Every structure is written in structure tokens, then in C-alpha cells.
Amino acid sequence: MTTQPKFAQIKQHIIAQIRSGAWQEDQQVPSENALSAQFRVSRMTARRALSELTDAGILTRSQGLGTFVARFKSQSSLLEIRNIADEVKERGGHYTCVVLSLESIAAIAPIAIALGVEVDSQVYRSVLVHHENEQPLQVEERFVNPQLAPDYLQQDFTGITPHEYLIQIAPLTEARHTVEAIMPGPDICQWLNMFHEEPCLQLIRRTWSQGGIVSFARLISPGSKYRLGGHLTFKK
Structure with missing residues (x-):
């Protein structure tokens, strides 16, 4: 059985916390340092996990403040959705x-x-x-x-x-x-x-x-x- 890469394990952990309701919208998630310590990986590995979830719209990152659970269904739009x-x-x-x-x-x-x-x-x-x-x-x-x-x-x-x-x-x-x-x-x-x-x-x-x-x-x-x-x- 192939061992799952560490960054993927971190992503699954974050997703599981969100799906279970343990982490709510707008809630701050653990930092790169905290995740690297928890999973015993480099900061680069933790950063990759957070970055990929941010790119997918699952998390949002704010410079100087940290990373947060995105608002999935309540974000208002400035753009009209047209054909x-x-x-x-x-x-x-x-x-x-x-x-x-x-x-x-x-x-x-x-x-x-x-x-x-x-x-x-x-x-x-x-x-x-x-x-x-x-x-x-x-x-x-x-x-x-x-x-x-x-x-x-x-x-x-x-x-x-x-x-x-x-x-x-x-x-x-x-x-x-x-x-x-x-x-x-x-x-x-x-x-x-x-x-x-x-x-x-x-x-x-x-x-x-x-x-x-x-x-x-x-x-x-x-x-x-x-x-x-x-x-x-x-x-x-």
C-alpha cells in the first residue's frame, strides 16, 4: 500500500475538521509552524498543503493575520453571473x-x-x-x-x-x-x-x-x- 504524502495528509486533516464542523467559516486554522510540528514535517510541506487548499477556495489567507476557513456559501458577489x-x-x-x-x-x-x-x-x-x-x-x-x-x-x-x-x-x-x-x-x-x-x-x-x-x-x-x-x- 502506497504511503500518502505528508502534505496530502495535512490537507485531509484540515478538510475533515471543516466537514465535521469542528472548524467553522472564518475560523483561523493552525499556522505553518503549528502544522509542521504536529505532523513532523518541514514548513515548506505545511505551506504546500495550505497553499493548495487556498487555491481550491477551501481556505483564505490574509497577509499578517493568518489562514482562515473560507466562507463557502455566504459570500456575496460583485459580479453578475451572465451567459x-x-x-x-x-x-x-x-x-x-x-x-x-x-x-x-x-x-x-x-x-x-x-x-x-x-x-x-x-x-x-x-x-x-x-x-x-x-x-x-x-x-x-x-x-x-x-x-x-x-x-x-x-x-x-x-x-x-x-x-x-x-x-x-x-x-x-x-x-x-x-x-x-x-x-x-x-x-x-x-x-x-x-x-x-x-x-x-x-x-x-x-x-x-x-x-x-x-x-x-x-x-x-x-x-x-x-x-x-x-x-x-x-x-x-
């Missing part, structure tokens, strides 16, 4: 889509955590490139919970976007997302027809329906072609 096909059409553009991948895969730890499923269980993955006037606008990589969208792999996503389909079968109740600037890798550059490196806008989004977490998506757009806007209404 990209509708956005393109509203601008008077012609929307098309290229499906690069549509498959069932074994969920590695970060994906399993993000979807609330077991590690190595089967989840659905799609990779699409959304186009406006025949020019690539956005790469969408999405992981979907099969229990909430069992027919996902049978859909023709050149005719309906994953977002459109999912809100039909599992109406959206909550969402959480983060936005950051990244430098794209070779695959993203190729898919977006980027002939020179430029910063891209990456949006990581998880969505919930009444049945649980529906999907975990990564949306990447060239910084020169896409922007975010929003409208806020404040209660008196």
Missing part, C-alpha cells in the same frame, strides 16, 4: 463555440474538494473556447458533479453553453468566485490565438443549487479583450 453567449449577442456580435474536451475523469484532491466529492471519484470535465465574430474570447474549463448533472456529457455545447444547460437542470442558488490576473501557459496562448504573452483575466467560480455544489469552473480571457463590470444595489 457569455448572451453578452456577445447583446454587443451585436456573432457567438460560436469550439469544444476541446468533454470527458469523465477521476477527481484529484483540489477538484474533489471544490465539488464536495470523494477523491478519485468520477466527475465530468469540459474545455471550451468561446468565440466572438470568429475570434477566441474566453477559455472555459469546467468540472461538474455528475450526481447533479448526470447527462452533462451528452450535451451539444456548440448549441447551448454549459452555463445555460446547468441553470436549466440545477437552478443556481449561490455562487463564489475569485478574480486575478495571470500569465497564460502555452495551451491557453494557443487556444486564444495569442501570438505574444499578455496578462489574462482568470475567474474561478463555484456554483451551488439546492442539491449541493454543481460545478467548479476556470474562465480565462485575454486582458486586452475582456473586462468585468458590475452593478451594486445597497439596502437602506
Whole structure:
């Protein structure tokens, strides 16, 4: 039997504490020093565990304050969740889509955590490139919970976007997302027809329906072609 790496053991310990309710949202988790002492590992190993859980949206890190359990279902959003096909059409553009991948895969730890499923269980993955006037606008990589969208792999996503389909079968109740600037890798550059490196806008989004977490998506757009806007209404 293969021994699980120490950083993975730390991650499982943290996840177990959160799932059991022992650690609540916004609660500070043990520091790198405390975890390295508890599991008898280097600080680098403890840092890797915390960093991977932060990247998956399970934890949040605040400079100078520490690491905390993320707010999974109560974070308000500054971004309106819209269908990209509708956005393109509203601008008077012609929307098309290229499906690069549509498959069932074994969920590695970060994906399993993000979807609330077991590690190595089967989840659905799609990779699409959304186009406006025949020019690539956005790469969408999405992981979907099969229990909430069992027919996902049978859909023709050149005719309906994953977002459109999912809100039909599992109406959206909550969402959480983060936005950051990244430098794209070779695959993203190729898919977006980027002939020179430029910063891209990456949006990581998880969505919930009444049945649980529906999907975990990564949306990447060239910084020169896409922007975010929003409208806020404040209660008196």
C-alpha cells in the first residue's frame, strides 16, 4: 500500500475538521509552524498543503493575520453571473463555440474538494473556447458533479453553453468566485490565438443549487479583450 504524502495528509486533516464542523467559516486554522510540528514535517510541506487548499477556495489567507476557513456559501458577489453567449449577442456580435474536451475523469484532491466529492471519484470535465465574430474570447474549463448533472456529457455545447444547460437542470442558488490576473501557459496562448504573452483575466467560480455544489469552473480571457463590470444595489 502506497504511503500518502505528508502534505496530502495535512490537507485531509484540515478538510475533515471543516466537514465535521469542528472548524467553522472564518475560523483561523493552525499556522505553518503549528502544522509542521504536529505532523513532523518541514514548513515548506505545511505551506504546500495550505497553499493548495487556498487555491481550491477551501481556505483564505490574509497577509499578517493568518489562514482562515473560507466562507463557502455566504459570500456575496460583485459580479453578475451572465451567459457569455448572451453578452456577445447583446454587443451585436456573432457567438460560436469550439469544444476541446468533454470527458469523465477521476477527481484529484483540489477538484474533489471544490465539488464536495470523494477523491478519485468520477466527475465530468469540459474545455471550451468561446468565440466572438470568429475570434477566441474566453477559455472555459469546467468540472461538474455528475450526481447533479448526470447527462452533462451528452450535451451539444456548440448549441447551448454549459452555463445555460446547468441553470436549466440545477437552478443556481449561490455562487463564489475569485478574480486575478495571470500569465497564460502555452495551451491557453494557443487556444486564444495569442501570438505574444499578455496578462489574462482568470475567474474561478463555484456554483451551488439546492442539491449541493454543481460545478467548479476556470474562465480565462485575454486582458486586452475582456473586462468585468458590475452593478451594486445597497439596502437602506
